[in-house]
Amino acid sequence: MSSKSVLGLFQEPEPAADAMDALAAVGFERGTFDVLTGTPYPEGAFGEHVPQHRLFRFPAFGAIIGFMVALLFTAATQIAYPVVSGGKPILSLFAMLIIMYELTMLSAVIATVVGIIFESRLPNLKPGAYDPRITEGWIGVVISCDDERVRDAELALKSSGALEIKHA
Amino acid sequence: MATDRHSHTEVSHEHPSAPSAGEVVEDLVAATGAGVTFRRVAYILGFLAVLGVVGVIGKAVTVGGDTTKWGYVAAVMAFLLTAGGGAPMVAIAPALAKANWVRPASRIAAMFSLIGIVTSLLLIPLLVLLPSLVVEETRRRSVWFEAPVYSPHVWGMMALVGLTVTGLALFYASALPDFAAMRDHSTGWRQRWGEKLSRGWRGTDVQWRSLRMRIGMFGTLYFLLLVFTHFLISTDFAMSMVPGWRDAIFPMYHSVSSLQAGIASVTLALWVARRYGGLERYLHLDQFWALGKLLFAFSLLWFYFFFSAFIVFWYGRANADIAFLDLLIRGPMVYGFATAFVLCFFAPWWLLIWNRLRVSVNGPAAVAVVVLFGLLVDRVRLYVPSWSVPGDRIHDSYLTDIPATIWPDAFDILTIIGAVSAAVLLMLLASRAVPAVSIWEVQQMNLLSRPVQFLRTHGVLVAKPD
Known part of the structure; x- marks a missing residue:
């Protein structure tokens, strides 16, 4: 059974929010339909499903790895080549702090970039139905469903005031 | 009250009606088109940038490894880090504080991160010239204590590259x-680039939420790296070059003046975009007024940080303190210091204190020019004397012979003009690929704010969702 992407286009946000409710009312699971906008609306404005993101874990994980690597790197090199100057400790803590801070930050940045690639679902290889008017302020409600349920989706979108229906 | 020059009615202003979402896209995508004047300016800037390369090469050929002659190159590198590095903070800090006025200004502020490319390139010859921490078995005073002798070279470059990448x-x-939006509404190479760079963006809820998260995260990381990079560059490329210069406040002074320069850079860039980029409809008094207030505050902070450091040397009166004053305040750079003092603090203070000037479009932009020139002179007065200390004196306890004033030669002037031109050129070219005023942020501003009549004055009703 093949899956289709159905897009309903709206000019105003209110009917788009109604369409989200209508799709839920006819039995589509929240998470199978989404709203497309050219500007970020406040979270939950359309009653959309809000999935839990895990983006914050990436910089935290990267920072911990970077800190550990830096600690190992700076401590190991100084222990491997000990230089005693003025009776001070072998490990020069304040110079180590600079390197540890820098590697912690750099690892956090790299991990954040990697995290964004995962969490943004980019690049989007199967983008589904889309219309360029969305970047002009129109609002799209898009749903992925089986062929046999396309008719239900179209009816829900039209009954909510969709000005146009597109398929992909 | 009608005759009161500073009545509330006069100070407040009626906000222009917001264009529709379709008009926003049409206007801002159209503004990315390059006209004849733009091409001419780009060619001139390109030519000047090439002259800058000639300046650096000429410097290398004529003075070679004589570090005392490279102070102006270090100064322009520090100036670009100051002006270009601080500017993205204008996009970050007010946005984190949910300021509505910043939305049309945030793209231009973020574009300044491109200047990091020029700064990183300028750092390369300076890394070659920067003395090792240990010369003739003597280690100079630095933040590196017992670290490997090329630590400033490696970690300074990594910090700057990290800042640029972030x-x-x-x-x-x-x-x-x-x-x-460029993919959907432009034509030619801009559309092709838009298609590639948008990477399948459709504007789903997940994508918008992720966008908010990544702006917040990169913004935080950028700030943490900015302060750190200023700490390394100011200590390794200025303070550790002068024997006896010990100043815990200097790196912070460097960072805070970078934020001041960043605000000035963004103000000036907004003015240029408004005046010559056809963006009057999107860049209003609000942006200039708000930036003028910030510029005023940071001009006062310039003095606070300068004076906090200065007073220690002034009352310390040890040999090293007197040498510091002789080298950087009243010695070879006395006129440079006086100019920087007036342009970075005194002039902005007395200009921006006037409501009529601050609450205008042209006033803050004019003060921004003054501040930027002042900070260029400030970096010259800090870095040129620092690099003028001979290599064989760098490890002394303090400076006994104050070097004479070093004036820029032809190659220094070419380098300064070329580096600044290359930085501006990068910004201009970026504004052809993506609108200088963010489409989605303007649309969001229009979505969340409404101009309203409030009793007998005007105001803006702003929604600030969690």
Whole structure:
């Protein structure tokens, strides 16, 4: 059974929010339909499903790895080549702090970039139905469903005031 | 009250009606088109940038490894870090504080991260010339204590590259929706680039939420790296070059003046975009007024940080303290210091204190020019004397012979003009690929704010969702 992407286009946000409710009312699971906008609306404005993101874990994980690597790197090199100057400790803590801070930050940045690639679902290889008017302020409600349920989706979108229906 | 020059009615202003979402896209995508004047300016800047390369090469050929002659190159590198590095913070800090006025200004502010490319390139010859921490078995005073002798070279470059990459990531991440708008509404190479760079952006809820997260995260990381990079560059490329210069406040002074320069840079860039980029409809008094207030505050902070450091040397009166004053305040750079003092603090203070000037479009922009020139002179007065200390005196306890004033030669002037031109050129070219005013942020501003009549004055009703 093949899956289709159905897009309903709206000019105003209110009917788009109604369409989200209508799709839920006819039995589509929240998470199978989404709203497309050219500007970020406040979270939950359309009653959309809000999935839990895990983006914050990436910089935290990267920072911990970077800190550990830096600690190992700076401590190991100084222990491997000990230089005693003025009776001070072998490990020069304040110079180590600079390197540890820098590697912690750099690892956090790299991990954040990697995290964004995962969490943004980019690049989007199967983008589904889309219309360029969305970047002009129109609002799209898009749903992925089986062929046999396309008719239900179209009816829900039209009954909510969709000005146009597109398929992909 | 009607005759009161500073009545509330006069100070407040009626906000222009917001254009529709379709008009926003049409206007801002159209503004990316390059006219004849733009091409001419780009060619001139390109030519000047090439002259800058000639300046650096000429310097290398004529003075070679004589570090005392490279102070102006160090100064322009520090100036670009100051002006270009601080500017993205204008996109970050007010946005984190949910300021509505910053939305049309944030793209231009983020674009300044491109200047990091020029700064990083300028750092390369300076890394070659920067003395090792240990020369003739003597280690100079630095933040590196017992670290390997080329630590400033390695970690200074990594910090600057890290800052640049984070800034570019912030710029790209926040521009993704506008690349999609370019894909959907522009033509030719801009459309092809938009298609590639938007990476399938459709504007789903997950994508918008992720966009907010990544702007917040890159913004935080950028700030943490900015302060750190200023700490390393100011200590390794200025303070540790002068024997006896010990100043815990100097790196912070460097960072705070970078934020001041960043605000000035963004104000000036907004003025240029408004005046010559056809963006009057999107860049209003609000942006200039708000930036003018910030510029005023940071001009006062310039003095606070300068004076906090200065007073220790003034009352310390040890030999090293007197040498510091002789080298950087009242010695070879006395006129440089006086100019920087007036342009970075005194002039902005007395200009921006006037409501009529601060609450205008041209006033803050004019003061921004003054501040930027002042900070260029400030970097010259800090870095040129620092690099003028002969290599064989760098490890002394303090400076006994104060070097004479070093004036810029032809290659120094070419380098300064070329580096600044290359930085401006990069910004201009970026404004052809993606709108200089963010489409999605303007649309969001229009979505969340409404101009309203409030009793007998005007105001803006702003929604600030969690």
